Amino acid sequence: MRAAAPAGNRLQSSDGMQDPPRQDPPRETAESGFVIVAVLWIVGALATLASTYALYTSNTALASRVNDDRLQAEASISAALELTAYQATSPDLASRPPQGAFALRLGRSDVAVEFRSEAARIDLNAAPKELLAGLFTTLGAQASDADFYADRIIAWRTPNQEADQEEEASAYRVAGLAYKPRRGPFQSTRELWLVMGLPASLVEHALPFVTVFNGRQEIDVADAAPTVVAALPGMTPERLQGVLDQRGAADPRNGQAAAKPVGAVGQAAAPESRKTIRVTLRINFDNGRQVRAEVVILIPEGGEEPYRILSWHDDFDGPA
Numbered sequence: 001m002r003a004a005a006p007a008g009n010r011l012q013s014s015d016g017m018q019d020p021p022r023q024d025p026p027r028e029t030a031e032s033g034f035v036i037v038a039v040l041w042i043v044g045a046l047a048t049l050a051s052t053y054a055l056y057t058s059n060t061a062l063a064s065r066v067n068d069d070r071l072q073a074e075a076s077i078s079a080a081l082e083l084t085a086y087q088a089t090s091p092d093l094a095s096r097p098p099q100g101a102f103a104l105r106l107g108r109s110d111v112a113v114e115f116r117s118e119a120a121r122i123d124l125n126a127a128p129k130e131l132l133a134g135l136f137t138t139l140g141a142q143a144s145d146a147d148f149y150a151d152r153i154i155a156w157r158t159p160n161q162e163a164d165q166e167e168e169a170s171a172y173r174v175a176g177l178a179y180k181p182r183r184g185p186f187q188s189t190r191e192l193w194l195v196m197g198l199p200a201s202l203v204e205h206a207l208p209f210v211t212v213f214n215g216r217q218e219i220d221v222a223d224a225a226p227t228v229v230a231a232l233p234g235m236t237p238e239r240l241q242g243v244l245d246q247r248g249a250a251d252p253r254n255g256q257a258a259a260k261p262v263g264a265v266g267q268a269a270a271p272e273s274r275k276t277i278r279v280t281l282r283i284n285f286d287n288g289r290q291v292r293a294e295v296v297i298l299i300p301e302g303g304e305e306p307y308r309i310l311s312w313h314d315d316f317d318g319p320a
Contacts (some may be wrong), residue, residue, distance in 0.1 A: 073316050076106050078285050081114045083298055084279050085307040088115065088299055098223040108286045118276040118296060122231065123214035124192065125157050125185040131219070134231035137256045139205045140286040149202070151194050156181040172196050186212045187309075213276045213296050213310055223248060257308045275299045276310070291316050 068164055087100055096119040103110065122135055129150045134144035155168045160183040170179040182191065189210050192203050209228050221229055221243060230240050276298050283291040293314035297307040 026192060030298050050208075069285060069287075069289060072107050072109055072285070073283055073293075073314065076111045077108050077110050077281055077293050077295065077312075077314070079104065080111055080281050081279060081295060081307060081309075082272070083116045084113065084277065085299060087296065088274070088277055089306065098220065098274055110284045112282045113279065114281075115279045117220060117223055117274045117279050118213045118278050119216065119218075119274065120213050120228065121209055121211035121214055121218060121221040121278075122228060124153060124210050124212055126217045127219075128217055129154055130233040131217075131231060133211060133258060134233055134235070136202060138227055138230045140200060141202060149195075151173060152197050153192075154234060156183070156191070156195050157185055158307055159183055188212060210277075211296075213278075213298075215276075274302075 007263070038194055053177050076122055083102065083104065085102075087102070088096055098120070099115060100221055101112075101114045101271050103264045105111070122131055124132075127149070129315070132150035133143075133146040134154055137143055141149065160166075172180050177196060179194065180194070181288075189207055189212055190211070192198065192206065193200070195203075209225060209231075219228055219232075226240065226244060229235065276296065279295045279297060283293070287290070291314060293312070295309060296298070296311040
């Protein structure tokens with residue numbers, strides 16, 4: 001009997017040929033596989049890092065652009081206010097224009113500007129009941145309801161010196177409201193939303209015609225909107241049309257000659273009433289973005305500053 005061939009020896013095949021010796025897999029093959037896996041992990045990590053950096057760069061660029069747009073909007077508004085103060089300022093106070101419009105190009109935006117004397121609006125803190133009720137009637141309220149709404153506004157702004165003011169506060173509690181009337185001047189026309197009993201739709205329609213910056217019981221019929229003129233006590237459609245016709249034939253640069261006084265609360269423009277101006281702006285950026293702003297400024301007599309800002313609202317960050 002032939003002894004078994006020792007391990008590692010060549011084996012002889014049936015045809016007499018010897019097979020090549022058997023060899024174990026080299027260690028380099030396993031190590032190469034480990035290196036490939038490590039490289040793939042590194043490449044994946046680098047790809048993730050690159051994506052994160054790209055996202056960071058994109059967000060940074062977007063934030064920078066938004067911030068740049070904000071600076072551009074503020075610069076456009078400031079420039080418009082400067083030009084408005086220049087146009088509305090005249091050595092002769094009586095000849096200051098009650099309204100105007102212009103456009104300008106600044107940086108990456110076009111700016112359309114309109115300005116109008118605040119005396120053309122009804123002052124919530126000074127207007128008599130008849131004028132307030134007349135406005136609500138003009139906007140579609142029934143006469144009895146309009147009187148009720150006017151009473152609520154007067155009660156809101158009247159100091160707490162009378163017994164009926166406590167009754168007013170009780171009425172707010174009964175209505176389920178968690179606040180009382182201010183019992184002081186309106187700080188903003190937006191407070192009109194808080195006055196008890198006023199329908200939301202009526203407040204929305206009234207806001208373009210009221211102010212807290214007129215400071216007078218009267219309105220300027222030379223420049224007031226037809227809705228405001230129609231609110232004057234005793235106004236009829238015929239009288240309203242006569243006032244509007246007279247305004248159309250008058251020189252808009254001379255507000256005092258634009259319309260004769262109409263009742264006790266409808267007067268021609270007084271020179272001092274043109275110190276407060278509402279500026280409305282529409283900013284169109286080259287990138288397609290639009291921003292609207294409304295600013296009320298005071299033109300002081302003398303002093304180092306050409307104007308002083310009383311109110312500033314814009315929709316850059318969305319509706320207020």
